[in-house]
Structures are given as C-alpha cells and as structure tokens.
Amino acid sequence: MLERYGHGGDLRTAEEAYGKPEMGFLDFSSNMNPLGPPSVVRHILREGWRDIVQYPDPAVRELRSKLSAKCNIPMESILVGNGAAELIDLTARVLKPQVTGLARPSFSEYEEAVHKSGGGIYNIPLHAQHQFVLQQQDVEAAQTAVDLFFFGHPNNPSGKLISREVLAMLKQGDHPCVLDEAFMDFVPNEQEHSLLQHAAESQCLVVLRSMTKFYSIPGIRLGFMVAHPDLIKLAQQLQVQWSVNYLAQRIGTAVLEDEAFEISSRQWLQEEKPWLIQQLEQLGLDVVHGEVNFLLFSFPVSMGVTVKQAQQHMGRQGILIRDASLFAGLNERYCRVAVRLREDNCRLIAGLHTMLSDLTQNRG
Template sequence: MIKHKDHFHGSDLEKIEKIYGIKKENIISFSANVNPLGISPLLRDGIAKHIDCITTYPDRDYVELRNSIASYCNTELENIIVGNGSTELISLFIQILKPSKALVLGPTYSEYEREIALGGGKTIYYPLREENDFILDPNHFISKLSEDIDMLVICNPNNPTGTAIDNKDMRLILDACKECDIFVMVDETYVEFAENVNKISSVGLTRTYGNIAILRGTSKFFAAPGLRLGYAICSNTDLMQKVNQRKDPWTINSIAVVAGNLMFKDTSYIEETKNLIKNERERLFKIFEESDRFKPYWPQGNFMLLKILEDGLTSQELFDRCIKKGLMIRDCSTFPYLGENYIRFCFMNPADNDKLVTELLA
C-alpha cells in the first residue's frame, strides 16, 4: 500500500481559516474543482417552489430521477442506480465485488485504495509516466494485466493529471480485462467538463460490456457537493441487483430528487459551463506553456496540473504564498508518484484566474 500524506482538501476551508487566520469567505478555492458558475439557475428557482417535497418520502425506485439521468447521459433507465454521492456507490461496488487485488491508475484519488483496504483487499498501482505527459500507453498497460487482478479502477479524466483515455483505447482495455475476468470501475466525475464528452465517456460502452460500471456525481460539474447526489451506469443485471439489495432505502432525499430533475434539464447552464471551461482551459494552458517557470499538462477536465521548473521552489511554498493572498491551490506532493514540484488548480472565472496567474508568475 502506498502511503498518502495529509493534505488540505478543497472543502477544508475551516482548517485553513484556523491555521492561516484567513476568513473562509475571503478564500478563492482553486482546489475543490467545482464549477465556478455556482448552481444551475433552474435549480435555484425550482427548489423553493418544490420545498414541500420534504413532507413525503421520495419514490423508493427513483424512477423520475433515473429517467432524467438516462436522458442526460443517453442511456437506459434500467442501467442506472442512484446513491448518496458517487462516494457511496464506489463503496457499494467495492463491498460487493470484494476484490482481493485491485489495480489503480495513479497518481489519483486516494478513496479507491481506502475502500479496497476496508474490504481486506490489496491495491497495486500502475503509474502514469511524466515522460509521457501522464498519458496512458494502452498496449504497455494491457501487458501488465493478469488473472490474479480482480478489479481495475480508472478515474477518467484523471485527477490530478487531467489526462483521459478515449473510447478506442478503453475498448482495448475492456477486452483485455474480460479475458482476465477483471471488473472495471470508471470514475467519470470530471468527464462532463471535457470538450468532446462522447469521445471520452464510456457510457456507450456499457451497452456491449458487462464488466464495467461508470460512476458520476453532481458535486463538480453542477456545483452541488452538499446535495450528495451520485449515480452509476452499468448493464450487468446481476451486479446491479446486488447493489440495490445492499443499498439502504431512501439514501437520496426528496430535495436531491427535485434538484436532479431540474439541473439535468438546464441546457443553457450546461452549455455556458462547457464554454467557460473550454475558453479558460485554452487561455491558461497557453499562458503557462509560454512560461519558463512551469510546465502545464494538457487537461481534459476543469483543472490543470503544473510542474514547477524553478530550482528550490516547492509546492508547499507555493501553497503558502498563494493562500496568504486568499488563493487556495492544491499541493500535489500528497499524490502517489508526484513529488514536491507539482501543483494543481481548477478553472474559476476569468478575473479570479488572472489573480492566480499573477501570483504564480510573480
């Protein structure tokens, strides 16, 4: 097991406030990877009108909500299960599949390893290599698969590298995993920020592959981490039945049901988000690409990984410098395979992004 160091999560503003003496209201969080537009206008207006929903239990099968998700993702209702954030669903799938040995693409989110360990399983990592700009070589990766591996976990686009695996390469991986009887869990938390979602998302592959489950949430793209609404897409009927049997009833509250039915239909908000992220991604990548202090890695999501090129400057020093100006970035030294010369930041509105650029290039 790889040792993960402590770090500040994007939601740890109370800790920041206490340690640095900065009011959390004055902190711009470039660490949380949340849509800078805030919540959907349809959601903001609609929740108040539907507040009486809390006087009744939600539909136990969440049919209306699952229909909204199915329409949004262009998939089938029967292949969707909802949960109390994608975190609950990650836990449920791992609990049921009980992998004794899981392979995870790293560096990445540490919660996968934690859940696997809680079930008594062992995690091994396949490292994305810096010399390849953290882009996966599918043929080399497939050569490392073996029948003693039970589960493969992929974050796509990956956090913190921002790199992604397209459908063509994912098919190769799924075929190889099928031969080795490996189940593939794909976390698509950031896929909706990608410029070409259909090229990267594996939702369409669930129609022909039964050894894959896709997990998504509404925390990042829809700026609603407090809503705790997540969903999974999988065509493996037996597995989905087991997940449903294990899952507690009504883990999604009535307000989250109303919210989901509203936000997934807010096409103007969705399009505005995609345009904002696309424009800022291209603009900021060019700025740092032309800098001699950082190396940026082209991201498919709403955040960018930077390698510090200045001798003697560490990610912790940059974090301290930025937080004292009310700008919270992510010190990436806590991720496996990344040292003290990597930082990550998400794309906020242009004015806030300019403040961060000014501080980083000062």
C-alpha cells in the same frame, strides 16, 4: 495541512490555518464549475422546503428516468447515489476485488474503498514523459496480477483521458473494470469517449458519474452508477436506505434539462483553459494539458520551490491551491488548480507571480 481530510475545498481548515473567514478565500483547490449552480437550483431551494416533510422516492424513479433518456440507457442499468463517493465505496463492496490495479497518481478514494472491502493494490505507474496518460503495455502487464481495474476517465489529478486503444481493450471484458467518469461532462464530444452505454450491457464494466462537479452542487451530493442490471440489483441491496434525499432528487432532475447551462459551460472552458495554460507556462511552470476543468502543473527543479511552500504563501494571500504531492506517484513539486472565471484566474496568476518572486528571492 489543507487536505487534512484528503480533499481540496476544505474552507473550514483554511480558516483555521490562515485566520480568514471561510468565504474570504478564492478556492482553486476544488474543481467546481464556476458558472453554477444553474438558476433552477435556487428556485428549488427557495420553494422545495415545503416538501421535505415527505420521504424521498426510495427508487429515485424520476431522476433515473431523466438519466435514462439523456444517456440513452435503460433505467434498470442506473443506480443513483449520495455523490460519486458513495458509489465508489459501494462498487468496491459489491465486487470485493482481491487485488485492484490502480493508476498512480489517481483519486485516493479508489484505494480507500478497496482497502475497506479487504482488497490489495497493484500500482500501475503513470509517467510525466507520457503526460500521465495510461499506457497499454502497462495495463496488459498488470492483467495477470489483478482481478479488477479501477481508473479515472478522465483521471484526477492529471485530467487526461484513457486512450482509445486501452478503452478498446477494457471493453473486451477480459477483466472487470470500473471507470470513474466524474469529470466527463467537461470533455468536448464526451459521447466519443464515454463508455456509459457499453457499461449498461456489459457484465464486466461499471461506469461512475458525478453530478456535483459540472453543476456545482457538491453540498447536495449526487452521482450515479451505470452497469449491467444484475450488478445494479446487487448494489441496491447494499445501498443505505434513503441515500438520495428529496432535494437532491429534485435538483438532479431539473439540472439535466438545462441545455443552455451545458452549452455555456463548455464554451467557457474551451476559451478559458487555453488562456490559463498559457499564463502558467509563461511563469515557467510545467503544465499537463488535461481535458477538463482543472490543471496539474509542477515547479521546475531550478526554481527550488515546493508545493507546500507555495500553498502556504498562496493561502496567506487568500488563494487556495491543491497540494498534488499527496497523490501517490507525484513528488513535492506538483500542484493542481481549478479553471475558474477570468477575473479569478487573473488573481491566481498574480498570486503565483508574487509567490514565485518572494520564494526565489529569499532562496537567493
């Protein structure tokens, strides 16, 4: 199983499974911006090695200052971490929920973090007939059973945003809520959807952001949390010392200044995602029209194809796709793929066409 450790992008496992070198795969299983990393990252890695003899700033002041200015929120409401994964775990340990309301399907690390902190889970189902959009009545029904909500916004694996009606309810502060906005950078007019600024002042809202997806630096590990200063202080007390290394701090500070990269990334996605949706639907696949840089789709029952069959066939072709049936709430027909550059996307479509022809022909 390619998702042996719970994620896509595991090239070492792919190498073991399919006998190809790690760099011999076209990876659609992880959702990185194919335009990145920004060019400034290469310069920092080339020149910054001289400075790793120094300890990093334990308060991450320069990067927090840049984030404060860019997001228009106070520095004392920002905590930088070793990727969003650290912050998901840290938030659960700070809040210590007894019962957390999770959307199904959603990112598995929410549940893992809650269990590690000793809490239980209340399932809030997302339905295909609603394009996996969180429904207000389901959130309202869960309020009496949970003491924390933990939602992806946009959600992974569906790529769908939380509706304005549900966001308005969460902003009221009746229930503590954590919003994972790891992919919000990819959303057009993100300021209209993000609750970053509200979280900086609210006693009941935490917003998490990843910097690895949009800037394509997953090997660096970088993310940040926005919350009321009182909660940030509690999180700082539990955070491991030197969590954010020197190179990560320098890279994070530099990429935030690259406005040209941000503009070109959003232009690429605006052009490429509709094209890829159209191509997938022309193959007869049922595509969820998400807001970000990945797409969830399913193989119709009539095809008789499962995602595990598809993943094996595609892997032998050197193309990695995500088995979305591993997300609680999805069945064996669901798959997730990243949106990449046109040449790569053409290879994906050609590979899927070959796979569907072979598997349906064999079934017949």
